[in-house]
Amino acid sequence: MKTTQASSNPYPHTDSNKRYYTYDYYMKKTFGGKCAKIPLDAGFTCPNIDGRCGTGGCIYCSSGSAAHRETAPLPLREQYRLHREQLSQKWSVERCIPYFQAHTNTYAPVSTVKTICEEAAAYKGAVALSLATRADCLEDEKLLYFDGLSRRIPVVLELGLQSASDETARRINRGHDFAAFADAVARIRRLSPKVQICIHVINGLPGEGREDMLETARRVAALRPDQVKIHLMHVLRDTPLGRMYEEGKYTPMTREEYVSVTVDQLELLPPDTVIGRLTGDGLSDELLAPDWSRKKTVVLNEIDKELYRRGTYQGIRYTP
């Protein structure tokens, strides 16, 4: 039989040539096939924008810009229906994951969080729920609610860490440090053990070098997340980072640098952590740089090729 990249792949959690735990593979194993992730905007703001912990937001965040302020979101049910209808033209929407994506989706009283989650859990086709939030917006009463909810439907909390370096966190105006993040992860594990944790990191943050990004991967690995999303730093128009870029004070990563460091990180992460993302979408009109990020498939292919070239795979350098 002819040896192919797939048949010679040593990585165990795959049924293809991928040498990391893809989100597609996870969906197939967990839900029996692809699920459509439906983005929802529940109309929340963020404590790093409204002044509770900071103003102006993270330096790369475009959420405070006029473009994002002028329209109130449609009712959630309507957003869900519209997105589902659009997606149904491309693929099956039999299984969906309502995803509260905009801003900080637990930055409200527990009663509000409960209302939106109960509504979304009952949507047609919903097989799980996902909420993007911050480590400093997960009070115990909310985690106790998520504990009950996660016993009825899978729940994923998506937490932005971005970097494990406190110096970087200050530089990007993140508004919390690594200790606060690790504390939230520990409390989720204790109070809502069935809730899955997805950690977001960003490569190419201002002032960071390769070793900072690898250290973030090591510290994330030590937290044993269920899922990780690795993003490239996208420079968006009308943001403080966008201005730094225009003034020549910030240089984005090259594609080669991004691929190389991302492969290093995959090697350091636990082998059974699901990789929810390895690039951003980068298609937005607001994107200033890097331009190469618009070709997402090329980036993913380069990552596959680099893993193959090195003969490595996710978790090969992970130490529990």
Ligand code: SF4
């Ligand atoms: S936590 Fe998210 S929404 Fe809030 S300022 Fe940072 S990037 Fe923007």
